Amino acid sequence: MIEDSTAADWWRQAAVYQIYPRSFADGNGDGIGDLQGIISRIDYLVALGIDAVWLSPFYPSALADGGYDVDDYRDVDPRIGNLDDFDELAKRLHEARIKLIIDIVPNHSSNRHRYFLEALEAGRGSAARRRYIFRDGRGASGELPPSDWKSVFGGPAWTQVADGQWYLHLFAPEQPDWNWDHPDVHAEFQQTLEFWGDRGVDGFRIDVANMLAKKLPDELPDFATLTLEGQYAEGAHPIWDRDDVHDIYAEWRKIFNRYTPPLTAVAEAWVPAHRRVRYASPEGLGQAFNFDLLRANFDAPQFRAIISENLDLAARSGASSTWVLSNHDVIRHTTRYGLGPEDATGMFGPSVGQEWLKAGGPSDQEDRATGLAQARAATLVTLALPGSAYLYQGEELGLPEVAEIPVGRRQDPTFFRTDGEQIGRDGARVPLPWTADGPSYGFSSSTGSGHELTGSAPHLPQPEWFADFAVSVEDGDPSSTLELYRAALALRHRLQTDELIEWVDLGEPEVLAFRRPNGWLSVTNFGDTAVPLPEGELLIISSGDPSELGAYATAWLQQ
Structure with missing residues (x-):
């Protein structure tokens, strides 16, 4: 946990846990996760060892896009709770020394706003x-x-x-885009930021941060021209990553800085790495998501290049870097690795996984054991790096993507607007398994004891194999992914130090190693053959066999 909760820079090296509220825990048995469900699991979050919770949208919504179609930015969806529940959640998290970050969706409202x-x-x-x-x-x-x-x-x-x-509407028809040239739009969001800041939130995740500012000409270009690479000068695209978007965030930063400590913010900006610097500047949002590892294969040269570039960019911006392997918009990284290498990952899920998803996920296309081993190893890499680590609910269980969702139960607008050509993101949003039995694997449980409430089925169906990944199964098992996360987060909290690394050459092309200033050494074997651990170092944690650096494994050592 954060030692000094009043420190202005608490976010720089925080471990942040993303909660997708409708799928985390259901406190009233209606099949939809809610704020009371989250409150009932705070002990779990404390035991996990995270520093902050990022709460995905909980606002009133028709759910045309999973809550990112917002009817009212200053209220709570009654299916999820009310403002009193929110206040209780914020209070209980802060008592547990866990910060609270909430999603803000400023590119578009809902069509019911x-x-x-x-x-x-x-x-x-x-x-x-x-x-x-x-x-x-x-x-x-x-x-x-x-x-x-x-x-x-x-x-x-x-x-x-x-x-x-x-x-x-650059997204669903139910999500009309705001005109940020209008003063009322500025006022709406300034009031919203103050509303939640006054209720005690510690920061904001800014959805689609690179698309707010738009400058549409009278004669609109065709789509081919609009999307043609190099057609527009950097920062001058009609709708994408415009330089003037940073004027908006400079306004917001003045609001953030009125609070003690200042409110933090992180930009979701799918832009080239060098363009992220301005989003992460101290005069703007202060931090921006680095999605490069989320898009990378399990490959030593790719990891080294991405880590080096992003640490350099963070130093240039004055921010700390962010490390992300999974979130609510992409296929879970356990499955992504298990499906094998790919050229690139799209904004809403990897191209390599689409045929697998459309086929319902036949097991012969997914090497689940390799995927899990690589996911565990990659997690230890990111947790050993300086900067913020953003974790997505369920990854601490090693959860794979759920492919077997019937057409009639799907919710993602991508699926419907592409006639099923793109399956969408539902498979990463299936409610979590807390127990190995019961009709919802403990998802509809208000006590955390495994007592199952009588109520509706979960809003997305859980497969039978979820029982193998339940919290109750992994809790206390030293070989489980949950216990690996708990141990790694505890060690990270103790060992985290200056925002520097030194690359170490161990003479193995498939082995990536770096040392932190306090002697903490992270060593990852990206190959499929075991190699010896470095001599003269004390092993403190390993994602695989502790007697060697096995295939697809990371070990932390200390001098």
Whole structure:
């Protein structure tokens, strides 16, 4: 846990645990995770050894995109709880010396937000419509959309309203994009940040941070031109990673700095590595996600290059780096490694996994043992590095991706808007297994004792093999992934030091080693053949056989 909770730089080396509320723990038996469910599992979070919780959206929502279609930024979805529950959660986490970070979704609202409903009612040319991005259509009577742009989730990026105008949504139709040139939009989010800051949150994760600022020309380019690499100067793209987005974050930083300690923020910005520096600057959000390892194969040269580049970028920005292997938007890294190498990972899941997912995950395509071994080894690499480690719920159990979700139970808009061509992200959002038995594997349990409530089925189906990964099965088993995480996080808290590493050449091309200033040595075997551990060092933890550096294993040693 964080030793000095008032320190302004507590976030620099924090271990942050992402909770997807609807799938973490269900406190009332309705099949949907909720704030009381999280409260009931705080002891689990304490035992895990994390420093902060990042809470994915819990706001009122129609769930067109898993809660990222926000009806009201300053309330709680009644299916998840209420503001009193939120206050209790914040209080209980802080009593346990765990910080609280919440998701903010500023690129788009839901189509049920009060401002969007007002825009529809007010009609063409109104001030209310200028809070969003409305355009007249093409064609003789405006029957065609303003451009052929496609949304990130598939399908057109424009939807027509009753009076014939069209609004822009770079994601689902239920997520109209804000117009950040409008002062009311600035005010809406400034009030939102203050609302939650005053309720005691410690920081924010900024969703789609690189897309807020837009400058659409009167004559819109076609989609091919819009997405053509090199067509626009850096920072001058009409909708993507514009330089002027940082003016927004400079405004926000003034709000963050009014609090003691200052509120932290981390940008979700899928931009080239060198463009992340400004998002992570002290004058802006202060930190930005580094997704490079999330996209990398289990490969020593790739890992070394990514680590070196991102530590350098962090030093240039004045931030600390962030290390991420899984989150709610991508296939779980245990399965990603188990499916074998790939060229690249897309924003919403890896291309290599799509055929496997569409086939329902036949076992002969996934080497689950290799995937788990590589995932455990990669985790120890990231936890040995300086900077913040962001962990996604369930990865501490070694959970694989769930592929066997019936079409009728799927929720991700990507699946529906691509006619199933892209399976989407549901497989990483299946409710966690807490016990090895019961109709929801302990997900619907308010006590943490394994007592099963009578209630609805989980909102996404859990496979039978989830029983093997239940908390109750792994708890106390020294060989389990859960106990590996607990031990590694405890050691990390004790050993974490200056934000420096020194690469160590052990003469093995498949072995990657680096030392921290206090003598802490991390050694990873990326190959499929065991090699000896370095001599003269004290082994303190290993992801594999402690007698050697086995295939796909990481060991920590100390002089």
